[in-house]
Amino acid sequence: MGVALAGLSRCSCESTPAEGQEGGFDGDRAWGHLEELCRMGPRAHGLAGQEKAREYIRAHLESLGVEVREFPFEYRREGDASPERFVNLAARIGRGASKWVIVGSHYDTRLWAEEDSDASKRDRPIEGANDGGSGVAVLLELARALRAEPPDIDVELLFFDAEDYGRPGSPDYFLGSKHVAAHLAELYPGERPACVIVLDMVGDSDLRFLREGQSQRAFPWVNDLLWETAKRLDEPAFAAGGTRVVTDDHTAFLSIGVPATLLIDFDYPYWHTTGDTLEQCSAKSLGTTGRVLRSALIEGKF
Numbered sequence: 001m002g003v004a005l006a007g008l009s010r011c012s013c014e015s016t017p018a019e020g021q022e023g024g025f026d027g028d029r030a031w032g033h034l035e036e037l038c039r040m041g042p043r044a045h046g047l048a049g050q051e052k053a054r055e056y057i058r059a060h061l062e063s064l065g066v067e068v069r070e071f072p073f074e075y076r077r078e079g080d081a082s083p084e085r086f087v088n089l090a091a092r093i094g095r096g097a098s099k100w101v102i103v104g105s106h107y108d109t110r111l112w113a114e115e116d117s118d119a120s121k122r123d124r125p126i127e128g129a130n131d132g133g134s135g136v137a138v139l140l141e142l143a144r145a146l147r148a149e150p151p152d153i154d155v156e157l158l159f160f161d162a163e164d165y166g167r168p169g170s171p172d173y174f175l176g177s178k179h180v181a182a183h184l185a186e187l188y189p190g191e192r193p194a195c196v197i198v199l200d201m202v203g204d205s206d207l208r209f210l211r212e213g214q215s216q217r218a219f220p221w222v223n224d225l226l227w228e229t230a231k232r233l234d235e236p237a238f239a240a241g242g243t244r245v246v247t248d249d250h251t252a253f254l255s256i257g258v259p260a261t262l263l264i265d266f267d268y269p270y271w272h273t274t275g276d277t278l279e280q281c282s283a284k285s286l287g288t289t290g291r292v293l294r295s296a297l298i299e300g301k302f
């Protein structure tokens with residue numbers, strides 16, 4: 001892509017002296033990451049903002065002493081003359097435990113706001129504060145918290161490309177996670193994750209999670225782990241009852257028999273609109289998601 005990186009935002013971790021020292025998940029720090037991501041503008045495939053987001057993710061993780069690997073892949077959309085190149089980012093946090101889990105989120109945002117109520121805005125790219133931003137922000141702060149207080153299991157953070165690359169009805173969605181699932185044995189020779197937890201749209205200021213229906217049918221223990229942790233931490237955003245089926249980056253893993261779930265609040269009126277901005281999100285919601293996730297990773301039985 002060769003996009004110039006002039007004006008790249010500095011990683012917010014550099015300005016925080018206590019970084020890496022304190023345990024616990026800090027919703028305000030996650031919010032700082034979300035603000036930085038949104039400042040880069042839309043982060044859809046091929047846009048300068050996406051290159052900046054990749055560099056930001058890398059800079060933050062490397063500042064924590066975490067190595068970042070790239071999993072590039074190619075994909076040709078029907079009707080396109082040649083394939084496009086995409087990149088998933090991966091980072092392992094832990095002490096080399098034999099048991100490990102994947103925690104993933106897509107970092108691309110959507111090129112079109114086709115759900116916008118204003119027809120004149122439907123060809124515009126979205127800011128994606130919630131859809132493409134919130135999950136990444138939580139993963140970046142989670143990385144700091146887990147480096148400060150490592151769990152017994154290892155955690156593989158995955159930043160998926162091209163979740164939102166497709167036009168409605170096309171097969172061009174979830175490309176990054178499909179690539180990892182299809183090449184799991186090559187990317188991770190001789191090892192298989194205990195489970196996969198995907199975050200998408202976890203920043204809505206009016207946060208309410210339902211158990212995702214496909215995962216609940218196939219591997220309810222992964223949801224139990226998160227929901228029981230939420231109950232213990234007294235986080236009511238994890239609704240006591242109800243399920244909702246949502247296809248997302250966890251689906252490719254379910255289809256190869258890897259236990260997987262999705263944390264998503266799909267009751268979000270700004271989904272795939274130009275209204276998906278920071279104003280609809282909150283540090284509190286990022287904090288709720290991150291605290292539950294961190295505690296589940298540290299205390300859960302995998």
Ligand SMILES: [Zn+2]
Nearest residue numbers: 110131164272
């Ligand atoms: Zn989306």
